[in-house]
Amino acid sequence: MTRRAAQVALKEAGVTPKDIKVCELHDCFSANELILLEGLGFSEPGKAHHMVRNGDITYGGKGPIVNPSGGLISKGHPLGATGLAQCAELTWQLRGWANNRLAEGSDVALQHNLGLGGAVVVTVYKRADGAKNQKASDEEVKQSSQFDYNPAVEARYVSKEDGDKVRSKTVRSEYALGDTLEKIQSRL
Incomplete structure (x- = not known):
């Protein structure tokens, strides 16, 4: 299901897995991440573990930065709110608001979510201006948003x-x- 959903979403967006700079994927279990790296097209079949071992899915790696938010295992899995949290993280990434977890130079992001083995959603996000993200200071975020703080790095x-x-x-x-x-x- 993931492979098919990813292929359709990537084709519709006119991008390939190599174009994805940052990804929030549904890592409800640690093994799921390995399965999904392959299913989303980030690794060759049976090679996802090499991406993890080589640090390819983190800052400075060869692949997309995966789960800069920490993923579900780190931050929790609030079921109905999981997709919204992933969406917020990727939006903050593309806007440059994500501060010390920013995937710098990102212009395309991918969100993967699934539910109870029966549904998969893959969404590709692009910056509307086609530019790559640039790190925004907290002050710049305050000026460009309705908040008087940076919601990407502080919860109020x-x-x-x-x-x-x-x-x-x-x-x-x-x-x-x-x-x-x-x-x-x-x-x-």
Whole structure:
């Protein structure tokens, strides 16, 4: 499934596995990473372990930087939020916001996610301007975003005011933000 999904996504994006500079893949188990390196086309059949041993999937290696976020084993696997976390990481990478874990010079990224052995999603991300990423300072991130901090390197509590900054000005719904803050705070 992964191989077929990757082939379709890469073809649609007009890129090859060699064009991918950074990848977030679904490493729910350490063995999965080896299987997926091959399935995504990053290694020849039966050779993925060489990529790992040679350091090819980390900074300074020959292949794409894989799971600069730390992957699921490192940061956790929040099931429904896994894909969103991968998407955020790759967006931060391509924008240059990822600070000390930045895959410098990236212009194409790949996201791989799967669910319970029955579904696979492969998404290719490209910078809209076609340029390679450049490291942005935290100050530059603050100036170019709705945040007063760099969300790629710092987690902060989201306030109602933060939510209001990104909500529609004309069609507002209280469904998501209604009493959520109070419920969360009552459980802390």
